[in-house]
Amino acid sequence: MPKCICIVDDHLTIRVMxxxxxxxxxxxxxxAVDGVDALxxxxxxxIDMIIADWQMPKMDGLxxxxxxxxxxxxxxxxxxxxxxxxxxxxxxxAQELGALxxxxxxxxxxxxxxxxxxxxx
Amino acid sequence: MMYAGxxxxxxxxxxxxxxxxxxxxxxLDGLGRELAGVEAVTExxxxxxxxxxxxxxxxxRNISSSAGEVLDLLNGEGGEQxxxxxxxxxxxxxxxxxxxxxxxxxISALLKNVLSEVTGLELPVMGLRKVVKTLHSLRVSTRIxxxxxxxxxxxxxxxxxxxxxxxxxxxxxxISELTEALVPVINRSVSMEETAQSGSIRVARDEVNKxxxxxxxxxxxxxxxxxxxxxxxxxSDGVPRSFSEIVSALQFxxxxxxxxxxVQKALNNLSQHLEKFSQRQDFSNDAEAERLFGRICQLQxxxxxxxxxxxxxxxxxxxxxxxxxxxxxxxxxxxTRSLLRVSDDASGNRYAxxxxxxxxxxxxxxxxxxxxxxxxxxxxxxxxEFRKFQCWSEKLNSLVKKCSCxxxxxxxxxxxxxxxxxxxx
Numbered sequence: 033m034p035k036c037i038c039i040v041d042d043h044l045t046i047r048v049m050x051x052x053x054x055x056x057x058x059x060x061x062x063x064a065v066d067g068v069d070a071l072x073x074x075x076x077x078x079i080d081m082i083i084a085d086w087q088m089p090k091m092d093g094l095x096x097x098x099x100x101x102x103x104x105x106x107x108x109x110x111x112x113x114x115x116x117x118x119x120x121x122x123x124x125x126a127q128e129l130g131a132l133x134x135x136x137x138x139x140x141x142x143x144x145x146x147x148x149x150x151x152x153x
Numbered sequence: 154m155m156y157a158g159x160x161x162x163x164x165x166x167x168x169x170x171x172x173x174x175x176x177x178x179x180x181l182d183g184l185g186r187e188l189a190g191v192e193a194v195t196e197x198x199x200x201x202x203x204x205x206x207x208x209x210x211x212x213x214r215n216i217s218s219s220a221g222e223v224l225d226l227l228n229g230e231g232g233e234q235x236x237x238x239x240x241x242x243x244x245x246x247x248x249x250x251x252x253x254x255x256x257x258x259x260i261s262a263l264l265k266n267v268l269s270e271v272t273g274l275e276l277p278v279m280g281l282r283k284v285v286k287t288l289h290s291l292r293v294s295t296r297i298x299x300x301x302x303x304x305x306x307x308x309x310x311x312x313x314x315x316x317x318x319x320x321x322x323x324x325x326x327x328i329s330e331l332t333e334a335l336v337p338v339i340n341r342s343v344s345m346e347e348t349a350q351s352g353s354i355r356v357a358r359d360e361v362n363k364x365x366x367x368x369x370x371x372x373x374x375x376x377x378x379x380x381x382x383x384x385x386x387x388x389s390d391g392v393p394r395s396f397s398e399i400v401s402a403l404q405f406x407x408x409x410x411x412x413x414x415x416v417q418k419a420l421n422n423l424s425q426h427l428e429k430f431s432q433r434q435d436f437s438n439d440a441e442a443e444r445l446f447g448r449i450c451q452l453q454x455x456x457x458x459x460x461x462x463x464x465x466x467x468x469x470x471x472x473x474x475x476x477x478x479x480x481x482x483x484x485x486x487x488x489t490r491s492l493l494r495v496s497d498d499a500s501g502n503r504y505a506x507x508x509x510x511x512x513x514x515x516x517x518x519x520x521x522x523x524x525x526x527x528x529x530x531x532x533x534x535x536x537x538e539f540r541k542f543q544c545w546s547e548k549l550n551s552l553v554k555k556c557s558c559x560x561x562x563x564x565x566x567x568x569x570x571x572x573x574x575x576x577x578x
Contacts, residue, residue: 043406043407043410045203045403045406045407046403046404046407048203048204048207049203049400049403049404052203052207053400087411116407116408116411117411137404137407137408138401138402138404138405138408138467139401139404140397140400140401141396141397141400141401142397
């Protein structure tokens with residue numbers, strides 16, 4: 033049974049690109065356009081990892097991470113935050129909330145795939 | 154660019170002259186809309202591009218994995234081992250046939266020697282025939298002597314001579330018969346060995362050489378295919394690299410979008426400030442306001458310029474990598490076509506080559522079978538004749554014994570001086 037990864041990003045190109053990269057690795061993918069959408073979708077799937085953009089409308093990646101850590105089911109789920117910015121304060125918050133990694137755009141697809149593999153191993 | 158000639162003074166926003174303000178709040182709104190439009194246009198283009206690249210990459214991956222499978226099939230461990238075993242088999246066949254040919258020559262030489270020795274028996278046989286004649290004359294003389302008065306001793310001697318004469322005659326007949334029978338057998342054996350050397354062994358060796366040539370031809374095709382697939386693998390390795398670069402470049406659309414959003418927000422704020430500023434009563438700080446607004450515009454301009462530069466770089470990178478990917482895929486297609494051609498030829502040739510190889514090996518096997526049968530026949534014949542020789546040798550021994558016996562009898566029968574008959578011989 034392939035592992036399932038949720039991609040949360042308001043930018044369609046990024047979602048399409050990440051979905052393709054993850055599909056190549058043999059993962060199932062669930063897509064969400066923001067934090068709110070992600071919270072609705074992850075409860076209906078067995079999610080093994082979440083890849084979330086930091087800055088999104090409605091609910092950003094950090095808030096989503098905070099909500100996830102409050103849910104028993106997702107308390108230990110690996111989460112990778114991706115962002116165009118390398119904001120030190122936001123990174124510190126993400127680290128405190130147990131984010132697996134902070135991946136700054138633009139990133140290489142191979143680095144991304146490696147982080148996902150390591151996070152799930 | 155919206156900010157061309159962007160220095161904060163000039164005809165567009167002449168802050169320092171009351172009543173001469175040309176500022177229209179809607180100007181920045183238009184700029185914001187235009188920025189949003191840029192983002193919308195690029196997003197759709199990038200999305201299309203992403204989808205096309207996905208399809209493209211998917212096809213390239215299929216070609217690449219197919220090439221890998223072909224390579225594994227052609228250069229796979231099983232195929233290589235089978236080929237090595239086949240080569241070993243053919244080499245061993247060759248060695249074995251060389252040894253067989255040498256042994257066959259030795260057997261021929263040996264049989265010829267035997268034949269020469271058997272032919273050499275002719276003289277002793279003729280001598281024995283003379284002995285038979287002499288014995289016959291002796292028997293007649295002994296009978297005459299017996300009739301003359303030496304009845305008892307000469308009669309026994311005459312009887313013994315009779316027996317000896319008939320025995321020797323019989324043996325001489327046997328030897329003669331055996332020699333006559335042996336010569337054609339050995340001749341036949343020699344002929345069979347020579348036939349084997351010039352027939353079965355030669356043909357088998359020819360077939361082995363041909364099988365060797367077939368294998369060499371196959372190896373050439375094998376190497377050519379390996380070379381092609383190696384190049385194909387090299388081209389296909391370039392595709393994921395380009396894809397990775399393209400994915401990185403695609404992200405600049407999102408990065409630029411965010412920069413544009415920030416600039417848009419900043420311009421909205423500026424617009425609001427300018428709206429308030431246009432309703433001012435005190436114009437004393439106009440120079441300072443102009444400097445601040447100008448600074449803000451400069452910052453936003455710098456942001457847009459940076460975004461533009463990054464975006465152009467990303468687009469250049471995207472173009473370069475798309476070109477690289479395209480080049481690689483074209484090379485892959487070309488190599489795949491060549492590979493297919495070689496592979497088709499190879500599979501056709503391989504089928505023909507292996508059919509040929511199979512028939513050659515079958516032929517070798519048949520020739521060797523024939524050779525084995527011939528050897529068995531020769532061996533059986535030689536064994537049979539050897540037994541006859543053994544038998545003949547035993548009979549000869551028996552004859553020698555009889556002769557010794559006869560000599561003793563002759564010595565006994567010799568009359569004492571003044572008493573018996575004269576010496577017979």
